[in-house]
Amino acid sequence: MFVVFKKLISAYFKFFIRHLYWLYRLSAVKGIKKLKVNFPVCIEGKGQIAFGPSSVIDKRASLKVTLNSALSFESNTHIGQNADIRIDSGASLTGKENCSIGNNSRIYINNHWEFGNNANIATYCSIFSREAGLFGRLIMSDNSYIADNCIIDVADDVIIGKDVAIGPGCTFYTHDHEYDDLNLPAWNGKKTTGKIEIGNKSWIGSNVTVLPNVSIGKHVVVAANSVVxxxxxxxxxWAGVPARQIKSLVEKNDAFY
Structure with missing residues (x-):
């Protein structure tokens, strides 16, 4: 009984010390006086963190910003409950005004990422490189949106233009494996990468998969469940598996003249 009690005391002490450390790190956040924090939150690492006025960090959000890295947002930023943001040494995430990262989303950064005004990531998204040693950038321009449950592989660059809507459940892959070496498992061959770009005002429907080295133009619609x-x-x-062009919006507009 004494051994159990001792373990409980030790665990509680470690828990208490850890929370004190989080409070200490929170006190070093630039803009803390105008930041709303719904405790408890986890703030770790020796990197620089800054938030503009009227920003909010919700309960159980985790910000792990290592030495020589930086997390910086301007005003009206919202970090949701259980959101997990990790920034490795030498990397950064810079956001402008009215950005948000939704509840339970995981954002792991190993390069220099940029969010424009009103760039929003919804709930339960997983956005990070899915291959060790391959680190691209995520660039989200003004008024772009990634909906719930999306998986964005950032082994190479993912560049999202202005006013882009990405529907729920989408998967973007920026890496692949060569699979013609019969001595290796098909999923473990030589790695290849290719960036993904999405032009301004495009709409990617729900559950769309986009493969590496794909550029989606401006004012494009990709129908739900397509594979690009x-x-x-x-x-x-565009629609289908694989996706094919089904309509030209230019021809449709020309019909009115």
Missing amino acids: TKSIPDNTV
């Missing part, structure tokens, strides 16, 4: 395997020109609608 090649680049897509501006002002078109």
Whole structure:
């Protein structure tokens, strides 16, 4: 009985010390006086953290910003409950105004990422490189949105234009494996990468998969459940597995003249 009691005391002491450390790190956050924090939150690492006025960090959010790294947002930023943001040494995430990272989303950063005004990531998203040693950038321009339950692989760059909507359950892959070596498992061959770009005002429907080295043009619609395997020109609608063009929006607009 004494041994159990001793373990409980030791565990409680460690828990108490850990929370004191989080409070200490929180006190070093730039803009803390105008930041709303719904405790408890986890703040770890010796990197720089800054938030603009009227920003909110919700309960059980975790910000782990290592030495020589930086997390910086301007005003009206919202970090949701259980959101997990990790920034490795030498990396950074810089956001402008009215950005948000939703409840239970995981954002792991190994390069320099940038969010524009009103860049929003919804709930339960997983955004990070899915291959060790391959670290791309995530660039989200103004008014872009990633909906719930998306998986964004950032082994290479993912560049999202202005006013882009990405529906729930989408998967973006920026890496692949060569699978012609029969001595290796098909999933463990030589790694290849290719960035993904999405042009302004495009709409990616729910449960769409986008493969590496794909550029989606401006004002494009990709229908739900499609698989995009090649680049897509501006002002078109695509659907299917693999996705094919089904409509030109330019021709439709020309019909009115």
